[in-house]
Amino acid sequence: MDKMPLAKEEPRKARLAEAVIAQLRLDIADGRLAAGAQLPTEPGLIERFGVSRTVIREALAELRAAGLIKAEQGRGVFVCDTAPGNEPFLSPEDQGSIPKTLEMLELRVGIETESAALAAVRRSSAQEFEIRASNDEMADLVAAKASASQADYDFHLAIARATNNSFYVNAMVRFGLAAIPRANLPNLASSHSEAYLGQVVEEHARIADAISAQEPEAARAAMRRHLEGSQERYRAIARALRPKGGGTA
Secondary structure, three states: OOHHHHHHHHHHHHHHHHHHHHHHHHHHHOOOOOOOOEOOOHHHHHHHHOOOHHHHHHHHHHHHHOOOEEEEOOOEEEEOOOOOOOOOOOOHHHHHHHHHHHHHHHHHHHHHHHHHHHHHHHOOHHHHHHHHHHHHHHHHHHHOOOOOHHHHHHHHHHHHHHOOOHHHHHHHHHHHHHHOHHHHOOOOHHHHOHHHHHHHHHHHHHHHHHHHOOOHHHHHHHHHHHHHHHHHHHHHHHHHHOOOOOOOO
């Protein structure tokens, strides 16, 4: 009896969180919150944006996942020194792969938000287990500081299989490991961040929870937040690589 109001509230919270995320990302990109700067306290952010504590915490979690901020025990939340835009030198090959990475993520948003929603409606118990097992494996690999790109891909492939639609499966198989940005850009410092990868595991868990609960709208929203967060992360890196000043040789 209590479930429906919660399901209806989820999209509204997501929209509010996205507005907070967008503004804080802009503050970081424009230098109003420089590398190493401390963010306002949680009550300060609540007052600034006029939203609930839950919304602020969701927004901060997404920014941590994007590698933009970090929490320091007993001190507060700070803009990362190695946030997207502050990455060390990337080879020309790495730089050249960023546009294709963004194109892949753009396509995945269109495909995988719907596959998550379909999986929530159609998944079997065995398929639900496969989704959970893939994310558990990724969590174990992150904890062991081992490469987790394959487990990340396996999680998304398991969701495609749970649609019980062969076209979604074929699309993910065709993408292969290239669908996972970290597999294409292993030299990014943030690609090896345990905090960032741990947040990816948490985002996966929210997607899996919605699929398990057979809530398609929540699954769609969770997948969209997950993939669009990755998009923004790589857009920030691309912006940082642009020549300053716009002069011509």
